[in-house]
Amino acid sequence: MAPQTLSTREANLFRTVIRYYEDKQYKRGLKAAEQILKKNPKHADTISMKALILNAQGKTEEAFALAKEALTIDMKSYICWHVYGILYRTNKNFDEAIKAYKFALKLEPDSHQIQRDLAVLQVQMRDYSGYVQSRFNMLKARPQLRQNWTALAIAYHLEGSLQQAENILTTYEKSITSTPLKTDLEHSEALLYKNSIIAEQGDIQRALEHLDTDCKNCLDRLAVMELRARYLAELGRKEEAAKAYRALLDRNPEFSDYYKGLVAALGIQEGDEESLSAVYAEYAAKYPRSDAAKRLPLDFLSGERFRAAAKAYLTLMFDKGVPSTFANLKHLYSDPFKKETLPALAEEYLSERDASDTEAQGNSDSSKGKGAALYFLAQHYNYYLSRDLAKATEFVEKAIELDPKNVDFHMTKARIFKHQGDLAKAAEQMDHARSLDTKDRYINSKAAKYQLRNNENEKALATLGLFTRAETPGGPLADLTDMQCIWFLTEDGEAWQRRGNVGLALKRYHTIFNIFDVWQEDQFDFHSFSLRKGQIRAYIDLIRWEDRLREHPFYSRAALDAVNLYLQMYDKPKGGANGVDGGEANGEDASERKKAAKKAKKEAQKAEREAAEKAAKQDPNKAQKSKDGEEPKKKDDDPNGAKLAATTDPLGDAMKFLGHLLQFSPKNIEAQIAGFEVFIRRKKYLLALRCLKASIALNKDHPKIPDQAARLRREVSGALDSLPPKAKEVIEAELAAVPGA
């Protein structure tokens, strides 16, 4: 079918459609499009524009149908292809979007817009060679823009062509005719970016020279100073390096790396406590308010030197009442001498205090001095390397006696209960601590966390609700989800899982999974944004970080929870309805769980009802506040995870979490252990073997290894006929080397 052409009037109208769309005036845009279509029902570009507007209004399916229709009418329209690509892009199908953009670009090679859209997607998808090509084309089209040069350099850099990246930046620099202003941030950052590329090529000498000449006026002073110190150190120019680190310490005497750099530059040997001390003592004297200069020596000092330094440090901290004193020192407990000495010093402090100021009490802050020492000892006896919970209780009670309203003291008391295994009392105690300072969200969060540990999901949510935004429809849960509150979602999910509510547990883990998807997509806008801002080093840092986003413990913890839950579901298919009652149900435990599950279901339903009522009561004007065309918030069609829990393929679902886990955290032994469990059930013996071997490499003494090895051997010999002989051979050979198999 031949595409229709528009009259002048309608061609004008078509342009207004585009403008309306750009201005987000979707209703008007649609009206104008309809006007064109009335006379030209087969005008493909207008149909495409209509699709685009509908898509922006959230009517995805309708939009796709129309866009396809437009393409069947006019396969040769770049607008139709571009729109098709945009639809895919907004619906996160980036691969298809790239294909559509490429078609569009073939039809209209000079379109800057399409080229730009394609480029952004290519870098988002890490198609670096494609990105280089796109940025090359864009530079050719507009070489007068510095951004285009920088962008091509970035493309080469990410692709790994460092030399080319540097060349591009140099070529642009040479073309600059007037000296840039000293305050030209884009220029300053481009120079430092180039410097980082030189260093990345390993040519530190040249990097230093470039830094000292081209970058000496760069606006990011700290970066210049840090790079200089690092380069000098790497080049072995010790005297200058020491000077550079001293300059950094004068700027910030709280960064341990600077001290390490200085010590190395001074050539002080590791065990030379006296020389090391002298360095730190110098800065402790120069910057009396620096904590690092006083605390860091405790790491390397030993014997009497340690004792003296620790005594001085503890005295100062106790006098000031610094609550983190124990937290800041507990890493020293790996040394038995230090583990003995620190509490002894605290006791000493207490007895000296008792002797000196029994009369001088009065109105002083009782969290300082004696209270602080008692608090330190309570934490000492509560710590796993020095645990004596009876003594911990004794000290915390003494501290509380001294300062009955001290939140920190009560918090530690709650922790002691937790370690005694009394989660109910711990939660109660933490909530008491909360009540002592209701304006502090930190203690509020802790109280909620302890309630969750005690499986009190509803109570915890109510506690958190004291600080979440009251206006959010859907209440505290919706606000915490919106705000990507991972800790809560994880703890809440784990508590539901303990209570046997598989649905809600899975729901929370999937929510976390989705948040990580969002975090990955968050980088999208910055591919072009950062070019305009010119902060290229920060952009590269972002890209590198996003590449390993899911190695974050936030992800691995939730993913492991989910995988293990799916394994349980596979092993013991549930009887109950609604996803409630999973887990290992037997006997009394089972009825207990059922009861809990029933209660949980009721409560969840109640919460849902209340949320719905609350939403209904909202001011209708406010509820409709979302402007014409703004994406309407999608309604969750599975708020309680019933659909998730009803899965018939728990192992398949587990793979969604496991894949990323093994890809990004291969050195996490729990991930490998869980991977084995999934693969052996799926009869993927080679993959199971791979996990097992990885576990052994990480820790051959892990208690689960012998069992896994024995099971794999059993399974493989049972699967004799179904396995290809080659695979069986490999597995058996490998297993022979595994202990316990």
Place this chain on the structure above:
Amino acid sequence: MDIRLLRASDIPLIQHANLENLPENYFLKYYLYHALSWPQLSYVAVDVSRPPKTPYDHPKIVGYVLAKMEEEPADGVQHGHITSLSVMRTHRRLGIAEKLMRQSQLAMVETFGAHYVSLHVRVSNKAAIHLYRDTLGFKTEKTESKYYADGEDAYCMRLDLSFLREQLREAEEEQKEKNGTEGVDEGEPVGDVGRDPAAAKSSEPKIKVKVGRALGVGDLVEKVESKAS
């Protein structure tokens, strides 16, 4: 505790610290927006002492300052703004907040030529007001009524950064004398320096960014929709 510049990989735990400590929370993207617009200005206090349990452990963030430059200052004067600052309750009395602030202020002047830095603080937050006014020297400009979502008022405070500008100038003079070179350019920032030209040209209505609440970066930053033309 190390005090150092924020890195992208710190951001999930900065967001975590913010959610634990304060009622004003933001999407991760809003932190990214700061980290990618003014990477020199935001600092963290991290606990690096505990040995990592896996190679993927991230150091615990016990305090942070999230700072920015005002994109289009109403008074036309380049200045910084503190979006969020908090220190874990367990790590107070070590002067962490003050140290974070001082690092940020210095970078505001050095990198962006800031003349002053502004912030909002709850009128009931005595500890924070003490830090800003008595320790750092901020002055209260005015009270903004019902600034926070829960209806509480905020003090608008600001600190003149002339003293840092002066220090910097002196240091530069000294350097020049030492090197015997002459200054290339001593001009004040002009034109679009430090600003985003595209944003300035944009015809979109200005969006008021409230510290009290997160907006998506999409709203804050730019129009990302492609134009099909």
